[in-house]
Amino acid sequence: MVAILLGILVFVVAIIVWLHPNDNRNKVPPGPKALPLIGNLHMLRKQPHRTLQALAAKYGPIMFLKLGQVPTVVVSSPEAAELFLKTHDLDFANRPKFQVVETFFSGSKGIGMAQYGWYWRHVRKLCTLQLLSGSKVEMYGPLRRKELGMLVKSLCNASASGEVLNLSVMLKEFSENITYKMVFGRTHDNNRFNLEALVDLVGSAGAFNIADYVPILGIFDFQDLVVSWNYDGVRRKGKGSDDGGGGDVVTRTNEEVSSEAEGEIDRKRVRKKECAIKETEMAMAAKFGMGEEGRTVVGWDGNLVKFLTVEDGIRKKVNKLRKPINEALEHIIEDHQNTNYDDDDNSPQKKDFVDILLSFLDQPMDPDEEQHKHVLTRNDIKAVMMDMIGAAYETSTSAIEWVMSELLKHPNVMKKLQHEIQHAVGGINKQVEENEIENMPYLDMVVKETLRLYPVAPLLVPHVSRNDVVIEGYYIKRNTQIIINAWAIGRDPRVWSENAEKFYPERFEHDNVDILGGDFRFIPFGSGRRGCPGAQLGFATIKFVVAQLVHCFNWQLPFGMSCDELDMNETFGVTIPRTTHLLAIPTFRLIAEAASDKE
Numbered sequence: 079m080v081a082i083l084l085g086i087l088v089f090v091v092a093i094i095v096w097l098h099p100n101d102n103r104n105k106v107p108p109g110p111k112a113l114p115l116i117g118n119l120h121m122l123r124k125q126p127h128r129t130l131q132a133l134a135a136k137y138g139p140i141m142f143l144k145l146g147q148v149p150t151v152v153v154s155s156p157e158a159a160e161l162f163l164k165t166h167d168l169d170f171a172n173r174p175k176f177q178v179v180e181t182f183f184s185g186s187k188g189i190g191m192a193q194y195g196w197y198w199r200h201v202r203k204l205c206t207l208q209l210l211s212g213s214k215v216e217m218y219g220p221l222r223r224k225e226l227g228m229l230v231k232s233l234c235n236a237s238a239s240g241e242v243l244n245l246s247v248m249l250k251e252f253s254e255n256i257t258y259k260m261v262f263g264r265t266h267d268n269n270r271f272n273l274e275a276l277v278d279l280v281g282s283a284g285a286f287n288i289a290d291y292v293p294i295l296g297i298f299d300f301q302d303l304v305v306s307w308n309y310d311g312v313r314r315k316g317k318g319s320d321d322g323g324g325g326d327v328v329t330r331t332n333e334e335v336s337s338e339a340e341g342e343i344d345r346k347r348v349r350k351k352e353c354a355i356k357e358t359e360m361a362m363a364a365k366f367g368m369g370e371e372g373r374t375v376v377g378w379d380g381n382l383v384k385f386l387t388v389e390d391g392i393r394k395k396v397n398k399l400r401k402p403i404n405e406a407l408e409h410i411i412e413d414h415q416n417t418n419y420d421d422d423d424n425s426p427q428k429k430d431f432v433d434i435l436l437s438f439l440d441q442p443m444d445p446d447e448e449q450h451k452h453v454l455t456r457n458d459i460k461a462v463m464m465d466m467i468g469a470a471y472e473t474s475t476s477a478i479e480w481v482m483s484e485l486l487k488h489p490n491v492m493k494k495l496q497h498e499i500q501h502a503v504g505g506i507n508k509q510v511e512e513n514e515i516e517n518m519p520y521l522d523m524v525v526k527e528t529l530r531l532y533p534v535a536p537l538l539v540p541h542v543s544r545n546d547v548v549i550e551g552y553y554i555k556r557n558t559q560i561i562i563n564a565w566a567i568g569r570d571p572r573v574w575s576e577n578a579e580k581f582y583p584e585r586f587e588h589d590n591v592d593i594l595g596g597d598f599r600f601i602p603f604g605s606g607r608r609g610c611p612g613a614q615l616g617f618a619t620i621k622f623v624v625a626q627l628v629h630c631f632n633w634q635l636p637f638g639m640s641c642d643e644l645d646m647n648e649t650f651g652v653t654i655p656r657t658t659h660l661l662a663i664p665t666f667r668l669i670a671e672a673a674s675d676k677e
């Protein structure tokens with residue numbers, strides 16, 4: 079009898095719990111209150127990685143936000159990152175379906191933004207084994223050596239006349255050349271191919287697009303809102319832009335740079351004026367709806383939307399770019415199919431990424447797989463080419479720029495590094511060889527310390543949950559976007575002690591932390607299934623370039639600027655480059671003949 083009564087009691091309690099769930103199904107992670115329609119978007123401001131760090135201090139390392147209509151969980155501690163990227167890796171292995179990617183690729187092909195599944199697994203495997211494996215990284219060694227030799231040569235020429243160099247621009251060009259050559263076997267300035275459009279698209283694909291977060295606004299096809307996130311009066315743009323970030327000025331004398339600085343002030347004034355006009359337009363648009371014809375303006379929060387012009391909305395822009403990009407990629411593929419590389423002695427390495435991918439064209443992606451008989455198509459190859467350019471293009475430049483900035487700010491670290499390299503290379507009568515890098519532990523620490531403070535992708539690339547998951551008692555619904563704040567994790571004083579904000583490479587002296595995703599205190603390349611497959615290549619390139627620049631030259635800041643005066647502000651985007659370009663004066667320090675070593 080007692081047993082029956084107990085049974086009934088348990089049954090009744092179970093029914094009550096089921097009807098009134100005070101359980102995990104309702105317990106979302108803590109977070110700030112969301113506004114209708116825009117949710118918490120207005121809180122992100124210009125530096126979302128910093129804002130999210132501050133919010134996490136209040137709400138905890140697993141925090142819930144609503145970005146527009148998109149439920150989002152922000153992860154800000156190593157322990158939490160491990161839960162999402164290791165323990166429940168498979169549950170969070172999807173990517174968001176961004177409008178640009180969907181529009182351009184008509185359904186996410188390639189790797190970076192592809193949905194988790196059979197297709198992604200096989201394309202990723204193909205790239206990891208055939209393009210980015212250790213042996214392939216080695217195979218592209220001569221290319222890195224040659225391009226770096228050319229950079230050293232041009233720096234050397236400039237240093238002879240004591241010029242102030244725009245190191246940011248030079249590094250960008252170097253990185254562009256090396257990436258294009260590795261992927262396509264040619265440089266971007268080969269005008270048979272319209273690659274500028276490709277770079278433009280890659281920029282749009284990475285930009286914040288309001289339509290992804292508030293779909294109803296998508297019908298207006300606004301230009302990317304990252305314009306406002308990035309807007310700070312000295313916004314950087316790509317090559318040849320007129321906003322002070324142009325790629326046309328490579329080397330300048332002190333005088334030229336001073337007059338340019340004046341020009342910059344003028345440009346800032348003009349920009350301020352333009353912004354004021356646009357803010358008026360916004361206010362009018364907020365009141366009356368649409369602005370003048372062909373130009374839409376919108377505004378609901380002064381912080382989030384500084385200005386928004388729509389000469390070409392993202393969708394329109396992508397549609398316009400689709401044809402020239404497709405033509406450029408087709409040209410490249412045809413050119414590869416028609417080239418007999420045995421006759422081409424100028425080729426630094428016989429095979430670039432396109433050659434390798436073409437050798438798998440029309441073959442089953444997995445011959446052992448009975449169920450899926452997908453063969454590698456031309457479209458697949460084009461998507462991978464774009465992925466590789468997009469992923470490799472800005473990442474290394476930004477990292478090298480930050481290492482050089484920190485070294486200029488800390489001359490004692492620069493000296494110590496020069497000393498180590500000189501010892502490993504055996505003097506100052508020759509340039510660094512890539513195989514000597516393994517004997518440079520301090521270089522390793524310097525690069526790690528820089529990536530800790532400036533992870534190139536501060537919020538990684540968003541993940542999306544594939545299932546309903548309960549983590550730490552919080553219920554996370556399927557299709558929730560997951561943002562990992564790698565920037566906040568790298569600066570967490572609980573992990574890195576009170577001097578977490580300080581550049582101090584020696585912290586790694588007795589702590590050989592795995593930078594490639596095995597240690598969640600430090601994840602500049604992400605971790606797990608969606609972690610960066612180019613990490614080894616990226617890390618090797620950064621170290622080689624930094625070693626060469628530091629070994630071949632002494633560096634100083636221009637105009638008698640002190641180390642403390644060097645601007646170290648970052649601009650938020652998919653990557654976090656310096657807000658202002660890095661200017662410096664190099665002095666060649668090797669015995670003269672070594673300059674021509676790598677011609």
Ligand code: HEM
Pocket residue numbers: 189190191202210465466469470473474477533534535538539540541602603604605607608609610611612613615616617620
């Ligand atoms: C300093 C250099 C680099 C850094 C810091 C970096 C960082 C990252 C990060 C943070 C992610 C996202 C990880 C995640 O979502 O959890 C990523 C993904 C990716 N990276 Fe890199 N990366 C670098 C260089 C490269 C290079 C050189 C390549 C290839 C040539 C590359 C190819 C990729 C690809 C294809 C993905 C997407 C992976 C996927 O979604 O499955 N990366 N990278």
